[in-house]
Structure formats: structure tokens, C-alpha cells
Amino acid sequence: xxxxxxxxxxxxxxxxxxxxxxxxxxxxxxxxxxxxxxxxxxxxxxxxxxxxxxxxxxxxxxxxxxxxxxxxxxxxxxxxxxxxxxxxxxxxxxxxxxxxxxxxxxxxxxxxxxxxx
Amino acid sequence: xxxxxxxxxxxxxxxxxxxxxxxxxxxxxxxxxxxxxxxxxxxxxxxxxxxxxxxxxxxxxxxxxxxxxxxxxxxxxxxxxxxxxxxxxxxxxxxxxxxxxxxxxxxxxxxxxx
Numbered sequence: 001x002x003x004x005x006x007x008x009x010x011x012x013x014x015x016x017x018x019x020x021x022x023x024x025x026x027x028x029x030x031x032x033x034x035x036x037x038x039x040x041x042x043x044x045x046x047x048x049x050x051x052x053x054x055x056x057x058x059x060x061x062x063x064x065x066x067x068x069x070x071x072x073x074x075x076x077x078x079x080x081x082x083x084x085x086x087x088x089x090x091x092x093x094x095x096x097x098x099x100x101x102x103x104x105x106x107x108x109x110x111x112x113x114x115x116x117x
Numbered sequence: 118x119x120x121x122x123x124x125x126x127x128x129x130x131x132x133x134x135x136x137x138x139x140x141x142x143x144x145x146x147x148x149x150x151x152x153x154x155x156x157x158x159x160x161x162x163x164x165x166x167x168x169x170x171x172x173x174x175x176x177x178x179x180x181x182x183x184x185x186x187x188x189x190x191x192x193x194x195x196x197x198x199x200x201x202x203x204x205x206x207x208x209x210x211x212x213x214x215x216x217x218x219x220x221x222x223x224x225x226x227x228x229x230x231x
Contacts, residue, residue, distance in 0.1 A: 004160075031217065040126065042207060042223035043161075050217055058218070090160060092219075104149045104168060104211055106219055108160035 002026050006091050006109035013081045013116045021076040021112050023091030030096035032074035033058075033106070034066060036087040043090065049074055050096070081116045088113050119144045121208045123222035131230050136180075136195040138225050140208030143189065148212040150191040151219070152182055155205045164206070167191060178202070203229045 004025045013019055023032065031050050035043040035058075045058030049068040063085060065077045074093075078085060092106040124139040142148055149168050153161040165176025172184040178201075182193045191208060208222040 033219070035221075040223060042123075043221040045218060045220070048218065056217075092161075104151065104166060104216070104219075105163050106151075106153075106161070106209075108162070110160045111158075 004091055004093055004107050004109040006089075006112045008112060009110065010113050011115070013078075013114065015082060015116060017081050018077070018079050019081065019114075020078075021089055021091075021114075023074045023076070023093075023109060025072055025074075025091075025093040025107070027093060027107065028071070029093035029107070030071075031094050032068065033092045034064070034074065034076045035090045035092065036060065037090060037111070038087050046076065046089075078114075081114075083116045086114060086116045119148065119210050119212050119218070119220050121210045121220060121222040123206075123208050123225050125225055126223065127226045127228065129228040129230060130198045132200055133197050136193070136198045136202065136227065138193040138206050138208075138227065140182075140191045140193065140222060141189050142191060142208070142210045144210055144212035146212045148210050149216060150182075150184060151209040151211070152176065152180070152191075152193050153207045153209060153221075155207065155224075157204075161207060164193070198227075198229045200229050200231065203227055 033048040034046040047066040049055045052071045089112045091109045120143045122141045151166045152164040155161045167184045175181045211219045
């Protein structure tokens with residue numbers, strides 16, 4: 001069972017470069033999320049999606065863009081990377097909030113470690 | 118708005134001692150509450166969750182948590198710490214905004230001393 005898969009797992013960028021992180025889930029989940037984890041700050045929500053073709057801003061959306069063209073994929077883009085975006089990025093998914101299948105549990109990927117020099 | 122506060126960024130206990138990790142929440146609607154665990158260089162995995170059923174929730178690896186509405190708390194406990202419990206623990210809440218968002222606390226690193 002693959003669950004939630006993030007690529008790449010590690011990346012080093014120079015300031016101003018762009019990149020895209022890919023998250024793929026095989027559980028047919030409606031909701032997908034991108035978080036960043038920084039020491040002492042826990043996980044902060046960047047963007048999320050409640051279905052194919054829809055996205056919404058979280059707590060710290062500036063400098064990031066997202067797309068959800070297919071239900072199973074959620075892409076996080078950095079158009080012009082800055083050192084402040086050095087972080088570990090986690091993707092998560094879960095079922096929608098309606099129906100008996102809803103438990104609220106998030107399923108996480110293993111993380112993508114990004115360093116911006 | 119919703120939020121969680123975890124008291125103590127680092128907690129140390131002796132092997133075999135009681136583990137108590139504190140979490141207080143704020144939510145304008147009845148919350149769903151979660152505890153997640155993160156081992157080094159891994160993603161987060163669910164320990165247990167409260168979704169308005171029983172107030173005492175049992176999770177994996179012998180952990181449990183009690184929902185106390187009057188105290189807005191959801192503290193995590195384990196009667197006897199094991200070396201393998203050393204990890205970072207996150208409390209999380211979902212409620213406001215139609216239960217779409219999940220907000221995490223800043224985490225508590227648990228050290229288990231032999």
C-alpha cells in the first residue's frame with residue numbers, strides 16, 4: 001500500500017529558483033493538504049484542497065501556489081524560492097467530511113526536505 | 118478560529134514512569150481532537166482521536182487521552198514509558214470552518230531516560 005507519496009524527498013535550491021513538489025495519494029481521498037514543519041513551530045498549513053479543481057489558502061500561503069488537476073495529485077509550487085522557505089514539507093490526505101467514512105484522520109507522506117541557499 | 122496549545126516543548130521521563138503530555142484546545146464548535154506521533158525523519162501517524170463519542174479514548178501503543186470539555190483539554194497519557202516512545206507528539210484540532218482544516222500544536226518532544 002503506497003498511501004501518500006511525496007517527490008522529491010530532498011532538494012537544494014538557490015534563491016530565486018522555482019520548483020514543484022508532487023503529492024500523490026492512492027486512497028481516493030477528497031481532501032489534500034500541504035504543511036510545512038519548522039523547529040518549534042509545529043506544522044503550519046500552507047494550502048489545502050477539498051476536491052479536484054478546488055484549492056484554498058491556509059495559514060502561511062505567501063510564496064506558494066498549488067494545483068489539484070487530478071483527484072489523486074496535489075502539487076505545491078515555489079515560483080521564486082527564498083531562504084525563509086527552507087523547511088520540511090508534508091503532504092496529507094483524508095476522506096471528506098460527509099458520510100460514514102469520515103474519521104478526520106490525516107494520512108501523511110514521509111516529507112520533502114527543501115533547502116534554499 | 119481554532120487552535121491548540123501544547124505545554125512543554127520537551128518532556129523527559131524515566132523508563133517505566135508515567136507519561137503525561139498536555140494539550141489545551143480552542144474551538145468555536147464541537148471539536149474533533151487528535152494526537153499524532155512523529156519518529157525521526159518520518160511523517161506523522163495517528164495515535165488516537167476524539168470525535169464526540171466516548172470521552173476517554175484509547176490509542177495505539179498503550180496511549181490514551183481524555184476529553185474534558187470544562188477544561189478544554191485533551192491530555193495524552195501512558196502509564197509506563199518505554200524507550201520506543203521517544204518521539205515528537207503533536208496535538209491537533211478540527212472544527213471551525215466545517216471541519217475542513219486541521220490545526221496542529223507546536224509539538225512536544227518526549228525523551229525516555231533508561
